[in-house]
Amino acid sequence: MRKLKKTNKRIVKKKIDRKGVKRKDSRKNISKKDLKRNVDKKNFSSKRVKNTNKKLQVKKINAEVHKSKPDLKGQKILESYDVKLSDMDFKITITFGPSITKRYVVSLPELGIATKALLEEVKADLVSKVNISSSEILDPKEINHIRKKFKEQANVLLKKRLINLDKNTERLLVSLLIQDMLGLGDIEYLLADEMIEEIVIMSATENTRIYHRKHGWLETNIKPNSEADIQNFSNIIARRVGRQITTLSPLLDAHLLTGDRANAVLFPISSKGHTVTIRKFSRDPYTVTDFIKNGTCSSEVFALIWLCIQYEMSILVSGGTGSGKTTFLNVCMPFIPPNHRIISIEDTRELQLPEFLFWCPLTTRESNPEGKGRVDMLDLLINSLRMRPDRIVLGEMRKKEQAEVLFEAMHTGHSVYSTVHADSSVETVRRLVNPPIEVPPNLLSGVNLNVVMFRDRRSGLRRASQISEFVDAEGELVSVKPNILYRWRPDIDKQVSHSKPLKLFEDLNKFTGMSLVKIKNDLTEKKKILDWMVKKDIRTVKEVGAVMRDYYLNPKSVMKEIK
Ligand SMILES: Nc1ncnc2c1ncn2[C@@H]1O[C@H](COP(=O)(O)OP(=O)(O)OP(=O)(O)O)[C@@H](O)[C@H]1O
Ligand SMILES: [Mg+2]
Numbered sequence: 131m132r133k134l135k136k137t138n139k140r141i142v143k144k145k146i147d148r149k150g151v152k153r154k155d156s157r158k159n160i161s162k163k164d165l166k167r168n169v170d171k172k173n174f175s176s177k178r179v180k181n182t183n184k185k186l187q188v189k190k191i192n193a194e195v196h197k198s199k200p201d202l203k204g205q206k207i208l209e210s211y212d213v214k215l216s217d218m219d220f221k222i223t224i225t226f227g228p229s230i231t232k233r234y235v236v237s238l239p240e241l242g243i244a245t246k247a248l249l250e251e252v253k254a255d256l257v258s259k260v261n262i263s264s265s266e267i268l269d270p271k272e273i274n275h276i277r278k279k280f281k282e283q284a285n286v287l288l289k290k291r292l293i294n295l296d297k298n299t300e301r302l303l304v305s306l307l308i309q310d311m312l313g314l315g316d317i318e319y320l321l322a323d324e325m326i327e328e329i330v331i332m333s334a335t336e337n338t339r340i341y342h343r344k345h346g347w348l349e350t351n352i353k354p355n356s357e358a359d360i361q362n363f364s365n366i367i368a369r370r371v372g373r374q375i376t377t378l379s380p381l382l383d384a385h386l387l388t389g390d391r392a393n394a395v396l397f398p399i400s401s402k403g404h405t406v407t408i409r410k411f412s413r414d415p416y417t418v419t420d421f422i423k424n425g426t427c428s429s430e431v432f433a434l435i436w437l438c439i440q441y442e443m444s445i446l447v448s449g450g451t452g453s454g455k456t457t458f459l460n461v462c463m464p465f466i467p468p469n470h471r472i473i474s475i476e477d478t479r480e481l482q483l484p485e486f487l488f489w490c491p492l493t494t495r496e497s498n499p500e501g502k503g504r505v506d507m508l509d510l511l512i513n514s515l516r517m518r519p520d521r522i523v524l525g526e527m528r529k530k531e532q533a534e535v536l537f538e539a540m541h542t543g544h545s546v547y548s549t550v551h552a553d554s555s556v557e558t559v560r561r562l563v564n565p566p567i568e569v570p571p572n573l574l575s576g577v578n579l580n581v582v583m584f585r586d587r588r589s590g591l592r593r594a595s596q597i598s599e600f601v602d603a604e605g606e607l608v609s610v611k612p613n614i615l616y617r618w619r620p621d622i623d624k625q626v627s628h629s630k631p632l633k634l635f636e637d638l639n640k641f642t643g644m645s646l647v648k649i650k651n652d653l654t655e656k657k658k659i660l661d662w663m664v665k666k667d668i669r670t671v672k673e674v675g676a677v678m679r680d681y682y683l684n685p686k687s688v689m690k691e692i693k
Contacts, residue, residue, distance in 0.1 A: 191291065191292060191293070192294055193295050193299045193303065194241065194245045195239055195240070195241055196239070196240045196241075199237070200235045200237060202225055202235065205227050205228070206227055207224070208224045208345065209224045209345075210223040213236075213322050214322065215318060215319060215322040216309075217301065218301060220237060222237075223237070224342070224345055224348065229349070231347065232346075232348045233348060233349050233351070234340055234348040234350045234351070235351045236319045238319075239302055249303065249307060252288060252307060253311060256280060256283055256284060256311065257311075259283050260279050277308060280311065280312065288300060315359070315363075317408075319352070320340055321390065324413060324414070326340045326410055327340075327343055328408065328410065329406075330406075330407050330408075331406040331407075332402065333360070334353070334355065334359065337351065338350045338354070357397065361375075363394075363406055364396065364404065364406060367382065367394065368382050368394075372495070374498070375394055380396035381399070384478060388413075389411035389482070391478045391480060392408045392409075393406070393407045393408075394407075411480065411482075415671055416457055416461055417464070417669050418432055418461050418462070418464070418465075419664050419667070419668060419669040419674060421458075422664050425593070426592055427593070428624065429664070430625070430657055431594060431616050431625050432656075434616075435462055435579065435581070435597075436462075436660075437653060437656060438578055438638075440467065443579060443637070444540050444578050445577070445579045445581065446547075446548055446549070446558065446579075446580045447549045447550075448551070448552040448553070448554070448555070448558040448581070448583065450551070450583075453584060453585040455526075456480050456525065459481070459548075462547070463523070464487070464675050465678060466487060468487055468682060470488060471488050471517075471518060471520045471521070472489045472490065472521045472522075472523060473523070475492050475494070475511055475514060475522070476491070476494070476524075478493060479491060482671060484674070484675025486675060492510045492514065508532055508535065511532060511535045511536065515539060515544075521544070521547065522546045523548070524536055524548040525548070525549065527550045527567065530565075530566055530567055533567045533568075534569070536548060537569055537574075541576050550562065550567075553582070554582055555580050556611075556612055558580055559600065559608065559612060563608055563610070571610045575602075575610070577600055578634060579597065580597070580612060582594070582595050582596040583595065594618065596612075597616040597617075598614045598615060599615060599632070600612055601632050613629055613632050614628045615627065615628060616628055662692040663677060
């Protein structure tokens with residue numbers, strides 16, 4: 131019996147012995163050195179197995195990549211230029227005829243069948259090879275890091291499988307891989323083009339359309355492969371901002387990592403198929419210099435807006451859809467003195483302010499599928515008042531509750547900037563005092579200046595069409611009416627002064643003690659600075675911001691410089 135037990139023990143020991151690491155690991159008095167030796171041994175042996183496997187599998191092929199020459203027969207070439215994506219240039223051709231719409235043709239790289247198949251294989255391999263932690267996926271700032279990891283690994287994998295791989299082809303293939311795996315595939319070409327304002331993925335059966343700064347709506351030669359691809363894009367966009375888009379919640383409004391605003395609607399709510407609309411965020415945002423140059427608004431009017439912003443007056447920008455309200459608001463923000471605390475509240479991040487401003491951007495959040503975690507504009511608005519703001523910027527005023535808080539904030543001494551959907555100053559008053567916004571007319575006096583944006587749909591021209599103040603209207607149905615200070619004359623394409631301010635200068639005098647003469651001198655000075663900026667082409671957000679900062683630190687030295 132004892133003998134039998136002994137042999138049994140030996141058998142058990144042998145079994146464990148064969149498992150190598152496990153045996154030593156499970157022993158209590160194991161030394162670290164032993165463990166390391168074992169792990170090394172194990173790794174070595176598994177590496178050897180993997181290597182021999184690979185030797186069997188990997189068959190090198192020739193990289194086959196061509197620059198495509200799109201068929202432009204019968205079409206008139208209107209313009210052609212290069213767009214840079216991942217350090218590579220892609221040719222864009224804009225053509226006209228024989229179809230009704232103008233076309234936007236990207237010369238997409240063409241891959242041979244074997245190269246295409248190989249890329250698919252590499253993709254699958256990359257997914258298993260690159261370790262990405264969930265925190266990296268959820269942190270939008272980590273995307274560059276993830277991209278780098280993918281790039282490095284993709285380089286290794288491609289080199290293993292392709293012969294005669296020159297540097298350019300390698301870069302192209304790697305960027306195609308990254309574009310497909312981490313980006314929005316062919317849509318990335320459109321995102322890279324500065325001239326595109328809007329991208330509309332219609333459905334998988336139609337070509338994607340774009341709105342071009344110069345040519346308006348164009349049809350592109352880019353079409354999603356399948357409806358699943360479009361849903362996948364929507365998912366990528368949603369996940370990055372911690373939201374979800376599903377058949378149960380088929381609407382999504384979010385911003386991409388690049389700052390672009392994306393809206394997705396899934397089938398069957400969008401009956402032709404899934405659709406995604408991307409409003410591109412300018413990589414190089416418009417500034418006051420650009421707007422004076424392109425005629426959106428004169429330096430004289432901007433000087434007035436600047437003065438109002440400097441002395442904490444509240445401004446409302448009105449206009450139709452896509453008329454440029456948000457952009458105009460953004461252009462005016464650098465006028466805020468750098469030591470003022472700014473809180474901005476938006477549904478999706480659109481505003482871009484110079485770095486040195488004392489700015490805290492807040493964005494709303496939709497609820498999760500269980501209906502929890504929603505943070506809306508009203509929550510943020512109420513919260514912002516507890517953050518000791520000097521200036522509150524609300525992306526868009528849509529609801530009664532928002533308007534109530536906003537007007538309350540104005541009357542408690544904050545200066546407020548927001549946009550509202552209305553085509554003129556008269557319409558703005560009407561919209562504000564009637565449902566659904568329904569602000570009591572007497573509160574409207576809190577708005578010191580109303581700028582109305584206009585967009586000519588045909589030409590795409592955008593102009594500040596009216597600049598008004600709200601004044602008392604005695605004996606009329608609504609006790610407030612606009613007094614138009616400047617209006618845009620389409621025949622001469624200029625803003626001309628219309629009526630004298632009745633209230634604005636009085637308010638300024640009340641707040642600052644500035645006399646009318648002093649106000650006029652200040653306006654002349656500001657106009658001079660703006661004209662000088664246009665002349666010197668001081669136009670980026672950073673450059674314009676720097677002039678404003680210098681001005682607030684030492685206005686005299688700026689005036690000296692421009693003389
Ligand atoms: N003055 C301008 N000149 C040229 N392009 C402009 C001008 N203002 C805005 N744009 C462009 O027009 C597009 C729409 O602008 P923006 O988002 O500011 O409009 P919006 O009125 O706020 O739209 P929405 O009604 O959707 O809020 C943007 O792509 C922007 O770059
Ligand atoms: Mg807007």
